[in-house]
Amino acid sequence: MLKEIFVTTVLISIFNQANCITNQTNTIKIHANKKDFIDGDKLVIDQCLVEDSSIKSANGEFFLIMEKNGNLVIYATNQKVPIWATNTDKTGGKRVCMQADSDFNMYSHSNTLIWSSKTKGLNGTYVKLQNNGKLEMFTKADKKVWETKK
């Protein structure tokens, strides 16, 4: 219980870092296993998925996970088949963040950019994992500006 409170506090502090340029330590085990989901189906500005953390679609049929191997993957929950991936395994990717500049970016521990949605300037403020298995980015006014393609 104490441990969970501690981990939650650490997570909140990591997520609150502007632009996700964080220096979280390797020693803190953020998520014990892949069944730990961040509440909900969205990541808003300054929220990141760190390794082994996930969001899932509202219908529970899909989840997006930042895998330990550096790959960001959308899976169909039942089939366990990848729907989409950044194909960045073994590149050192450690976290993926929704940024204030509208980019959804993956970084290594040393903050090297590994992958980007390349949506800077499109005014996106959140990404949402939809019930059809697509990750989509929306503006504050809920206008879609980006989506994952197969």
Ligand SMILES: *[C@@H]1O[C@H](CO)[C@@H](O)[C@H](O)[C@H]1NC(C)=O
């Ligand atoms: C983490 O970043 C903060 C702010 O840049 C810095 O003050 C601190 O020394 C860093 N800690 C480590 C362990 O790198």
Ligand SMILES: *[C@@H]1O[C@H](CO)[C@@H](O)[C@H](O)[C@H]1NC(C)=O
């Ligand atoms: C983003 O917002 C700015 C300021 O409201 C606006 O001028 C610009 O046209 C918007 N860009 C897009 C791609 O909608």
